């Protein structure tokens with residue numbers, strides 16, 4: 001599943017082909033992904049100029065000069081293909097730009113989404129309205145976490161997956177950040193010390209920044225936006241390493257299930 005670093009690298013890759021470009025032709029090859037495409041999408045985008053690209057949590061943003069922003073989510077299996085040699089049955093939305101680039105949004109499982117939102121109203125758009133701060137923004141601080149987690153008895157791991165606490169963090173990077181900050185994933189969130197939260201914030205940023213720097217992907221079938229099927233064998237410390245040696249203490253990495261999802265951690269290093 002594309003996580004925040006994949007979305008960030010996708011947006012950066014798309015920007016090279018879309019920023020400042022006219023969307024000369026927009027084609028939908030079916031009516032829906034997870035939800036129907038918004039009515040009037042093709043009309044709203046065709047002929048518009050792209051004025052900027054961005055990201056909020058795991059959503060990509062393509063802003064236009066018509067004060068509307070196309071908001072996309074890659075779901076489980078979505079990816080953008082750049083200059084695809086041939087379009088396949090999973091290329092559901094195709095954009096051709098004024099300078100002749102062709103890009104397609106390919107999503108075999110169709111858990112992704114595309115929305116059209118008034119740019120001025122983006123922050124108030126329901127999926128964004130209740131979101132916590134971006135993990136790579138100055139808004140994420142130990143003080144914010146201390147306030148948001150105060151009195152909460154749920155496990156810190158689960159609270160960090162809650163988009164209202166921090167936006168856009170997924171399973172992989174929560175596991176990695178907790179390891180790096182030496183926090184036990186089952187610790188009740190309200191009992192994590194201020195010192196530990198102060199370690200956690202830079203740990204979250206570091207694991208995301210490193211993944212973005214590595215190119216983002218963690219999945220074999222994830223395509224880079226330049227059309228190359230590429231993924232990046234990012235060396236995780238704990239994720240999916242059950243039974244392998246902890247790089248710090250040498251003990252085997254453990255795995256537990258929290259909220260129906262696996263957590264990998266070191267029982268010795270994380271308290």
Ligand SMILES: [Zn+2]
Nearest residue numbers: 246249266269
């Ligand atoms: Zn260890």
